[in-house]
Amino acid sequence: MELRIKKTILYLLLSVLALTCVLPFVLMMVNSTRSGLEIMTSFSFIPGKSVKENWETVFGYFNLIRGFGNSIMVAVPATILTAYFSAITAYALAIYHFRGGKVLFFVIVVFMMIPGQLSLLGFYNLIAKLKLIDSYIPLIIPAIASPGIVFFLRQYLISVLSKSLLEAARIDGAGELHIFHRIVFPIMLPGVATMSIGAFIGNWNSYLVPLILLNSPEKFTLPVMIASLNSSTDITSNQGAIYLAVAISVIPILVVFAFCSKYIISSISAGAVKE
């Protein structure tokens, strides 16, 4: 009996904590449908009728759909490059014995621990020398080399792939690239998918690097566009429009999370146990 009361209290506390995680998003959704004046005078959980006005205010300042498209143009190719090249690199490091393989693996582990700020200035300097400022290339191409994901996939592959399968394929005369594409990649797909979701969210949310590399407003990705709200005074006077702009940027991620939360959480757990 006592245990039951304690359990009830615990569930209650957990629910309160869960509510604080969700409440800001609920307020965001509700306020994005209310007018600036309504928001200023009182709060409410009942949606208002001003979505259209807020929408017009937001789009009068910038084209969020365009920002959306820009974010997709950066995040999708970057994620695909990360997934494919991390997989093939992890495969090479896990299966083949070649000179320098161990050294490369060691360097990968070291670079996983180096904070990003050490490369930031040198990276900008390099991109400026290559005359690639204000281009998407430096936001996409570097995704080919993701040390953390290679590390994870190598460990993953060692635990799921049996070498006899490869031997059998070789005896059948299959080429190495063919073996990778037709046999190995499907086997490691669950791991690749998990890592890709994380990589996509990271790319989608990335702020600092696009902020320093992109100059023209029509090329801004969604986070950079949202952050440029700062400089506009007419939009900051209408809170409803800000909530709507933020809501539009958040909803795709919420949708991804609704379908993939299991994979995302298992990938974090897997990372923890591997360390």
Place this chain on the structure above:
Amino acid sequence: MKEAGVIRKKRNVNKMGYVFIIPFVVTFLVFSVYPVFRTLYLSFTDFKGFKTPNFVGTENYVRVLSDKFFWRALGNTVRIWSLNIVLQLGIAFLLTIVFSDIKYRLKGLGFFRAVFYLPNIIAATSVAFLFRTLLDWRYGSINQILASVGINAATPVNWLGSSSVAPYVISVIGAWMWFGNSFILLMAGVQGIPSDYFEAAAIDGAGRWKVFRKITIPLLKPILLYVGITSLIGGLQMFDLPFLISGGTAGNPSGKLQTVIMYLYKFGFEVGTHQVGYAAAIAYTLFAIILVISVVQYRLMREKEN
């Protein structure tokens, strides 16, 4: 004869390893390794973002160490980070204890884990604007909710405008964003502990607190160390949240929200204050500080073990 053929074939196969890693290695060298060394080189020059850099020796580093604004920014970062880490790990720890308790056997771990992780996946820009608007001291929903239940109705708290409150507001928002991540990591650690340990302890009649102290904490140590070091590295590099909430590199109110990376950004990327060499020296000084603290943290954890 046949055997030699097989061996030769195997050697050819292994050579494919080189082919497969070429794209990674080239990209890695150009966009990851080179920039790190380029930053190091720039930190010894007077590079201003244009013209050719001149070598100036350790001048930039001497300047960083005597720059009171650098130390102020480091102090600000540590202040924000310390409350943040206490809350973030504290909540995560309590949740881990509650969910790993074999007497309670709470249900819904999957659901709560997902909800607690939710704030993590939202872009810091969106979180910053959301809270800036919610925490507006005159018209924000938070003060309206507080006033409606009779708290601070006459004197609403200026959450983001008061220099004594704002840093801790950032800590709390950070903890709100990241406690779910720490919880998942710690929980994964507990689930990795073989359940016979707990069962054996229960048979021996060990109390909850004793089980926790003698089994859970010691076995969780590697993960705690991992969470501690990664949150330190992330925390000392805090940028998005304070930058966007305070609305610029000045870190207002009264510069209390200016973190080290915001200070670096001011010299590295802001028009008018371009001193890239100096910014690079700030980056490496911060790295040295992080390295020293990580090693100390690691040593302390090790010593406790013995």
